[in-house]
Amino acid sequence: MTRSRTLYVTDLDRTLLTSASSVSEASVTMLNAALEAGALFTYATARSHLSSRRVTTALRLNLPVITYGGTLTVQPQSGEHLDLRLLDQAAVELSLQQGTSHPTAEPILHTFEDGHEWLRWRPTRMTAGVTAFLAARANDPRLRPITVNDPLNSAAVFYIAIIGENLALVNVRHALLPALANAAHFLSEDSNTPGLDWLEFHHEEGTKAKAIERVMKQLGANRLVVFGDNNNDLPMFRIADESYAVSNATWTPSPQSTMNSESSCTPSRRRFDLGQRLQVARRTKSVSARGLVRVRRASGSPGRRPLQGIRTTAQ
Incomplete structure (x- = not known):
């Protein structure tokens, strides 16, 4: 036995x-x-x-x-x-494009570059979400803004968070879906950022x-x-x-x-x-x-409401 x-x-x-x-x-x-x-x-x-x-x-x-x-x-x-799982570059590039087109939804990118973890963001795009994120990490040694002299390596990104109002994040998530075929993504509340939800995505094996x-x-x-x-x-x-x-x-x-x-x-x-x-x-x-x-695993029976956050194939 x-x-x-x-x-x-x-x-x-x-x-x-x-x-x-x-x-x-x-x-x-x-x-x-x-x-x-x-x-x-x-x-x-x-x-x-x-x-x-x-x-x-x-x-x-x-x-x-x-x-x-x-x-x-x-x-x-x-x-x-x-164990580290890197994001697909297409998802990274599209998240930056969506940030540019949505005034309140700017990505914060977690990277592994030069043998270290970094938190990267565009200082020219200071949304409420980015501001709240940075304020909570004022002395974090991983802070590394994206600049002309220190550009982002999009192949080194393993995690992306976009912090903003729920409706804006729902729209951004919908726009990103074509690039998230190999990613897991979650839209969640966070008590540390009242009024601002978190859209997070990373490799589907992550x-x-x-x-x-x-x-x-x-x-x-x-x-x-x-x-x-x-x-x-x-x-x-x-x-x-x-x-x-x-x-x-x-x-x-x-x-x-x-x-x-x-x-x-x-x-x-x-x-x-x-x-x-x-x-x-x-x-x-x-x-x-x-x-x-x-919580018990259910079979999708009628009358039960599904919960948000998981692609059908992501576990």
């Missing part, structure tokens, strides 16, 4: 992290004890490694961590790149689900339990043996998705700390999830 090896994967913001963007003392104590006992635990986040490491420094993580929504998997302490599958293969894990709260978590919900949406989850209906939720998964506005409710048993044999909503 094959021994079960369960991998636990959590999103960070609004799931593991508190409303203050930190891991509570209770979570730190519980998770470090589970890790010491041999639990297979990691996170999958849309954050960069620099940002995610800053808020998880108290955790004694020992497995690869998944960043940029699955595009980049790294060693948790050193930040060594283990989703949380695909990255998790690669990590599971590396570890020899044969069972998966995941926790999340937003549209970019849906691909990993689809492949998990158990998936839990926190009660403050934000899902946005859309006809593009093939993932459905149970009708009971209507989120509340209440926030909570996952670490105070998730009890990982010694030797990872059970999970108690109070304050969570169990």
Whole structure:
């Protein structure tokens, strides 16, 4: 009989992290004890490694961590790149063209150039989204504006975010669809930018689900339990043996998705700390999830509303 090896994967913001963007003392104590006992635990986040490491420094993580929504998997302490998926150049070029034609929707490009990660933007196109993004990263060493003397290498882009009002992003997404045949793309809310949503896209092999599958293969894990709260978590919900949406989850209906939720998964506005409710048993044999909503994979039956964010083929 094959021994079960369960991998636990959590999103960070609004799931593991508190409303203050930190891991509570209770979570730190519980998770470090589970890790010491041999639990297979990691996170999958849309954050960069620099940002995610800053808020998880108290955790004694020992497995690869998944960043940029699955595009980049790294060693948790050193930040060594283990897997990086670059975007198609056509999608990059078209996103820049769309930014020029939409006054409120300008792309922010994440690149890997000269052996380093960079955040690149056009200083001549300072939209509300770009301004908010930069203001939250004032001292970030990755900031590198696109200039005449320092042009963008479009072949080095692995992740693009466009921050703006929902309607503008819906229009931009529609215009970009021809160039996104080999990309996964998500339109999500972010509590850090009220009134401004995020349209993010990256290589189709760079989703949380695909990255998790690669990590599971590396570890020899044969069972998966995941926790999340937003549209970019849906691909990993689809492949998990158990998936839990926190009660403050934000899902946005859309006809593009093939993932459905149970009708009971209507989120509340209440926030909570996952670490105070998730009890990982010694030797990872059970999970108690109070304050969570169990999400089951559905077959698209009538009466259920599909959720936004996933191309039919992206996982």
